[in-house]
Amino acid sequence: MAGHVLLIEDDPRLAAMVADYLVGSGFRLSRAAGLVEGERQLRRESFDAMILDLMLPDGDGLDFARRVRANSDIPILMLTARGDPMDRVVGLEVGADDYLPKPFEPRELLARLRAILRRRRSGPASDVLRFGRLEIDRGARQVRIDGDERHLTSYQFLLLNALAERAGRVLSRDALMDLMKGHAVEAFDRSIDVQISRIRALIEDDPKKPRRILTVRGAGYVFAKEQDR
Numbered sequence: 001m002a003g004h005v006l007l008i009e010d011d012p013r014l015a016a017m018v019a020d021y022l023v024g025s026g027f028r029l030s031r032a033a034g035l036v037e038g039e040r041q042l043r044r045e046s047f048d049a050m051i052l053d054l055m056l057p058d059g060d061g062l063d064f065a066r067r068v069r070a071n072s073d074i075p076i077l078m079l080t081a082r083g084d085p086m087d088r089v090v091g092l093e094v095g096a097d098d099y100l101p102k103p104f105e106p107r108e109l110l111a112r113l114r115a116i117l118r119r120r121r122s123g124p125a126s127d128v129l130r131f132g133r134l135e136i137d138r139g140a141r142q143v144r145i146d147g148d149e150r151h152l153t154s155y156q157f158l159l160l161n162a163l164a165e166r167a168g169r170v171l172s173r174d175a176l177m178d179l180m181k182g183h184a185v186e187a188f189d190r191s192i193d194v195q196i197s198r199i200r201a202l203i204e205d206d207p208k209k210p211r212r213i214l215t216v217r218g219a220g221y222v223f224a225k226e227q228d229r
Helices: 012-025 035-044 061-071 085-093 106-122 154-165 173-179 189-203
Strands: 001-010 027-032 049-053 075-082 097-099 128-131 135-138 142-145 148-150 215-216 220-223
Touching: 001 035, 001 142, 012 027, 012 106, 035 049, 035 061, 049 061, 049 106, 061 075, 075 106, 075 220, 097 106, 128 154, 128 189, 135 154, 142 189, 154 173, 154 189, 154 220, 173 189, 173 220
Parallel strands: 001 027, 001 049, 049 075, 075 097
Antiparallel strands: 128 135, 135 142, 142 148, 215 220
């Protein structure tokens, strides 16, 4: 069995198509036509991932994803017909692992679902990066300073980890976007800057004078190897 997935989608034809494809690919699937029923199923059962439509008749999928992420690290793949790129950025900021706009091919949905499950399952529980007072626990997907957890979104955690794994190397925005491919449907040049700014607000003692994530003018960003002790 590939995993148990919760699909929250109010379009019965689309839900049936996704269900047939995923079940045929070895997944166990539970369906909900709205957020109330989806929340009820999340409380009742354990799922390996959730596929969530953002535009539902009984609420906003973004708000729902934010509430879910506050209490669970379940992988979330968002579906939407919205065309505004900032909606995609917001979706990632609230903790989605990936984002797929409609219409889509079932094969692409399957590939993205498998990718987020593979990433989630591959992290070793004791894989911790330490830089002075900063700890990045990749198994638990937590960031701590002096033992106090700093709450990053899923996308922010992945971006910070990409920088920290390459500490001392200058990474351009293009390089960072390439590294984040597969973690989001699209990476936007401006979103890298926005996310770096928000990560700094969470992990820097003085975000206006960062010592952990440094800007290299005209080149990109570098994660400092030597930090405060």
